[in-house]
Amino acid sequence: MNFEQFQNQARLFVIGALDEEEVSEFEKARRKFGQKAEDFITKCYSLSEAFALSLKPAKASDQIKARLMEMVRDRKKA
């Protein structure tokens, strides 16, 4: 796998679209390209962020935050 092919696979990887049999090849290439590969994968996560940011924000129930914070405080006390 050359680096351009790795880049294509990395974009699929970050959105969870690599098939199982492709993952081992991808991981092998990831080790081969080392830090350069890691840097590119990090940049690819902007795709995930962009897909989430492309959606119109949805309003959550007001009770959710209250319940969440109560759980967090209980967890801290425990």
Add this chain to the structure above:
Amino acid sequence: MRSRKRLSKAEQESETPERLSTSVPELEPGAPTDLELMAGIQAEDPEALSKLYDRYNGIIKALILRVIHNEAEADDLLQEIFMEIWNQAKNFSAQKGKPLGWMVTLARRRAIDGLRKKQAYARAEERLQQETEQQPDAWVHNATEEEIAIGDTRVLIRRVISVLPPAQQQAIELAFFRGMSQREIAANTNTPLGTVKTRLELGLKKIYDGLKELRDEL
């Protein structure tokens, strides 16, 4: 984080994916950055989680809703996901990406797991099939004229996405928001596997390139 750039109507009309320059949620002067909030959560400060929730609950809930299409379940999952953010914060590393990317990855995985665990997958697939038939390019059609008039991150990102052919958008939507493998996409859309792979690769590369100028701020 830089402040959001508001676009004039003329700028919006002349905006092309190559000239994108805006940012994610605007911060008040002196407000903690996402990284500072993550550091606070790692130090078990509930106030940091509270602020991160206020900043991102709308985006994360929209993502969950897009996956599971159920308001009550989405609220429950939202709570679970922010609890997981609290519990897993120690695993976050700024060297491997930004807090939003980490949260989106975590939320997407939980939403897709939730969908499958609740055995609602088949029902959601039926709904998806109907939605796909009605709106093959949902990303494009979901933007109303009113929304397009607002020069914000969402609209600019959608513009980048909207230059893709509908088949590429659909393949990416099925992969990202439905968690489908390439084989599942091929089966669901009666498309050869090789075509699905090509659509995903080309579509993602175009979006990635279109987002290049946004990347530092996203």
